Structure formats: C-alpha cells, structure tokens
Amino acid sequence: MAVSAGLILAFALLAGEVIEGETAAFDRAVLMALRVAGDPAMPLGPPWLHNAARDVTALGSITVLSLITAVTLGFLLLRGKRGASLLVLLSVGGGMAISGLLKNQIGRERPDIVPHGDIVFTASFPSGHSLLSAVVFLTLGAMLARFVEGKRQKAYVLVVAMSVTLLVGCSRVYLGVHWPTDVLAGWCVGAGWAALCWLVALWLQRRGAVEPEDGAGPVPDHT
Numbered sequence: 001m002a003v004s005a006g007l008i009l010a011f012a013l014l015a016g017e018v019i020e021g022e023t024a025a026f027d028r029a030v031l032m033a034l035r036v037a038g039d040p041a042m043p044l045g046p047p048w049l050h051n052a053a054r055d056v057t058a059l060g061s062i063t064v065l066s067l068i069t070a071v072t073l074g075f076l077l078l079r080g081k082r083g084a085s086l087l088v089l090l091s092v093g094g095g096m097a098i099s100g101l102l103k104n105q106i107g108r109e110r111p112d113i114v115p116h117g118d119i120v121f122t123a124s125f126p127s128g129h130s131l132l133s134a135v136v137f138l139t140l141g142a143m144l145a146r147f148v149e150g151k152r153q154k155a156y157v158l159v160v161a162m163s164v165t166l167l168v169g170c171s172r173v174y175l176g177v178h179w180p181t182d183v184l185a186g187w188c189v190g191a192g193w194a195a196l197c198w199l200v201a202l203w204l205q206r207r208g209a210v211e212p213e214d215g216a217g218p219v220p221d222h223t
Helices: 002-019 024-033 047-058 062-078 082-106 128-145 151-174 180-206
Strands: 039-043
Touching: 002 082, 002 180, 024 180, 039 047, 047 151, 062 082, 062 128, 082 128, 082 180, 128 151, 128 180, 151 180
Parallel strands: none
Antiparallel strands: none
C-alpha cells in the first residue's frame, strides 16, 4: 500500500509542477539532447535505432496491449481461474479509463519543438503508452512470477516486465511525441495502479474470492 500511495503522491506533485510550467526547461533540454545539434528534425543515432524505437513503442499501443490482455484472459479462463481473469480485466480496463480521464482533465499539448516520429491523437500528459505498459506488463509479470519456482526465475520475470515498461516509455521521448515528464507521470500512475490492483488481488485471495496459484493452498490471513 505504501508503494502505491507513494507513486500516486509523486504523480500528484509532478502534475502540479507541469501545470504551473515548472518543468518546461527540463522537458525541452531532454528532448533537444536526443536530437542532432543544430537539426531538431534528426534524432540521435543511426536510422535503424529510429525504426527500433517505433517497434518498441508499438508494444505500448492499445492494440498490442489489448491483444496481450485477451490472450492472458483466455489462458486464465482455460485454467478455470475466473476470479483472476476478472481482476486482470478490471486492472487493465481501469488503467485505460484513468489514462483517458487524466489526459482530458489536464489537456497538455504535445511537444512542438521536434517533429513527431509517431502518429498521435490524444493529449500529452500523462503518457498513455507508459501508463498502460506499466499496468499490463507489471500486472502480468507479477502474476507470472507466482507460477514459476525459484527466486532467480521470479526475479527474471519481474525484471523483464519492468524493462519492457521502461523501454516503451523511453521510446516515446526519443520519438518526440511526449515530454519526459509525461512518461514519468505515466510510469507513476501505471505502477501505482498495478500495485493497488495486486494488493486487492492478494486480499481477495486470502478470503477465497480469487483462486490461489497452482499447487498452493489459500493464502494465510495474519490479520
């Protein structure tokens, strides 16, 4: 709970700074640092890096994340874990709703100092790709970690989930479609929401409302 609360508090503080314009210099400096000096239209690095960034950023799109969620839901339903599948659906659906609500409420404009390397339609703050990637990959990573044995395997799964989330967010800044603070805010909200949903899942599991992982009995209630 402390982690979730801390991340949401960090978002609230960051949102306040963004609305007041206190992050403008930082945002511009980071965006321009990723461009060739004297030519804002040219991102740093070879052409293949730009193409790779567009491939990575697609992992955070609504289409790809919806497909991943649908496949996961099908897998859970086939294993008879209806409670877990409902929690995943509510977690991802809630994340999408939160993203849209925050974007509409804050209404920040997209970066206008560099050309966009991807097509965008919505407001800038927070980054929807970053927020939803955190929700989906961290939620599924935490769930998958409960199906594998050994600390190394669990750590590997969680590190991969966090790495993909970080790469998606960084790609948004590199492509010039988000300010850095948009991505930071997306990570805070997405990770905070994922952590909160996971705490709810564990609470429900203790009470038998959600199925425990395979081979495990009910989670003991120490309250």
